[in-house]
Every structure is written in C-alpha cells, then in structure tokens.
Amino acid sequence: MRKLILFVAACIISVNAFSQSFHHGIGVSIFFDNMTPDKITAISAITYSPRYNFRETEKMSASLGIPLSIGFVGDGNNTVYYDEVTGEETSGSIKGFAVNLPLVVNLNVGAGSTKGNKHNIGGFIGAGYTWHYVSSRDYTKDGNDKTIGGSSFGPTINGGFRFNLGGDPVDNIELRFSYYKGSNRTRLEMFGIGAIFNF
Numbered sequence: 001m002r003k004l005i006l007f008v009a010a011c012i013i014s015v016n017a018f019s020q021s022f023h024h025g026i027g028v029s030i031f032f033d034n035m036t037p038d039k040i041t042a043i044s045a046i047t048y049s050p051r052y053n054f055r056e057t058e059k060m061s062a063s064l065g066i067p068l069s070i071g072f073v074g075d076g077n078n079t080v081y082y083d084e085v086t087g088e089e090t091s092g093s094i095k096g097f098a099v100n101l102p103l104v105v106n107l108n109v110g111a112g113s114t115k116g117n118k119h120n121i122g123g124f125i126g127a128g129y130t131w132h133y134v135s136s137r138d139y140t141k142d143g144n145d146k147t148i149g150g151s152s153f154g155p156t157i158n159g160g161f162r163f164n165l166g167g168d169p170v171d172n173i174e175l176r177f178s179y180y181k182g183s184n185r186t187r188l189e190m191f192g193i194g195a196i197f198n199f
Contacts, residue, residue, distance in 0.1 A: 019056035021115050025049045025174060027196030029069050031100065034189050035134060035148055043098045043134075045071025049174075049196050051106070053114065060109045065126075067158075067176070069100040069194075073134065096149060097135045100192075102156050102178070104128030112162035112172040112198055122172070125159040130180045132188065152182035162198070172198050 031043040051065030073096040108114075110122025134149040158178040165171045174196040182188035 019053070019114070021053045021056065021061075023051050023053065023063075023112070023115070023170070023198060025196040025198035027174070027194055029071070029100075029176070029192055029194030031069070031071075031098075031190050031192040033191075041073055043071045043073050043100075045069040045098065045100065047194050047196060049176075049198070053108070056114045059113070059117065059119075060107065061113045063106050063108055063124075063126075065102075065104050065106060067102055067104070067194075067196075069098075069192075071098050071100075072096065073098055099133045100130065100180075100190075101132070102128055102130040102158070102180070104156065104158055106158070108162075110162065111164040112170075112174065115170050118164070120164045120166075122162040122164075123160065124162070125157075127155065127157045130154060130156040132180065132182065132190065152184055152188045154181050154183035154188075156180040170199060174198055 026049070027047050029045045029047045031045065032040050033043065034040060047067055047069040049065060049067040051063040053061040053063045055062040104126045105128055106124045106126030108122065108124040110119040111117060112122050113124075131151065131153045133151045156178060158176060160174055160176040162172045162174045165173065174194075176192070176194040176196060178192040178194075180188070180190040180192070182190075
C-alpha cells in the first residue's frame with residue numbers, strides 16, 4: 001500500500017505541465033462486503049464520479065476524484081447462506097441503505113485522461129481514503145432478528161480502464177474496480193466494480 005502511494009506521488013511530482021480540467025460521469029456499481037456475519041453481501045448503487053485534473057500533459061493526468069455511490073443492500077427477500085458455526089444452510093433476509101464516499105488521487109493515461117486525448121483505450125490507478133455508511137441492515141439468523149450497520153472508514157485503492165466512444169474524446173466508458181479496508185472496529189472489507197459513462 002505504501003509503495004503504491006509513493007508511486008502515485010512520484011508520478012504527480014514528475015508531471016511538469018499545469019493544465020487543469022474538470023471531468024465527471026454517472027453509472028452503476030456493485031459492492032461486495034463482509035459486514036453481515038458468515039455472508040458476502042451485495043450492494044447495488046448509482047455512482048456519480050466527479051474528478052479534477054490538477055496536472056495534465058498530452059498523454060496523462062493526475063486527478064483528485066470523489067466517486068460517490070448511493071445504493072441499497074438486498075431487497076428484503078429471503079436468501080439462503082452457509083452458516084459456518086453450525087455447518088448448515090440457514091435462511092435469512094437482509095436489507096439496508098448504503099453510502100460510499102471515497103477521496104482518491106489517480107494517475108490517468110490514454111482515453112479519458114484529458115479532454116483532448118484521442119486514444120481509444122486508457123486506464124487509471126490510484127489510492128485514497130473512504131468513508132462508508134450502512135443504515136438499518138437487518139437480517140435473520142436462526143430465527144432471531146438482528147441489526148448491523150453504521151460507519152466505517154479506511155484506505156482504498158482503485159483502478160480500471162476507459163474506452164473512447166469514437167466521437168468527442170471526452171465521452172468514454174469507464175470500468176472501475178476498487179478495494180476498501182475499514183480500519184475502525186467493524187474491520188469491513190469491500191470489493192467494488194462499476195461501469196461509468198464519462199462526459
């Protein structure tokens with residue numbers, strides 16, 4: 001993690017141009033977390049992803065972004081999961097509301113890195129810090145109703161690819177992958193994948 005942060009910092013320092021621009025996009029994301037005991041839970045979310053390029057060259061940029069995601073956990077229907085304590089399958093239901101708010105510094109190359117970049121394919125990689133909140137995540141286990149949720153925060157890394165749509169170089173599709181590790185008492189781990197249309 002430390003090496004990745006140092007790499008991103010070195011790339012930012014090495015960029016000599018001072019061009020700046022604002023980019024944003026909207027799309028959908030799915031997150032998988034381990035907050036509910038003995039179960040991997042999916043969060044379906046809408047993502048709005050603004051970013052500010054504070055350093056640019058013809059081929060690359062360094063940016064500060066806030067890919068905000070708001071979504072829901074489950075749909076309240078009964079699900080079946082494996083109980084590690086009893087070794088049996090147990091039915092249960094989960095639902096809740098979630099907010100994921102990362103602050104990330106990224107190194108962007110190729111398509112979508114700047115408003116003038118006309119490459120067909122590009123990518124990005126970076127790291128930062130995330131605040132994550134889940135409210136009213138209720139679930140049923142062994143006939144008992146339980147609630148889990150609240151805030152967590154910790155380091156995050158992300159990366160992905162961008163594909164130019166063939167017209168305006170600003171318009172591109174982004175495939176984003178992320179990993180988050182909560183550093184407070186919840187010890188939440190979360191993987192994310194998203195598809196975003198940048199304009």
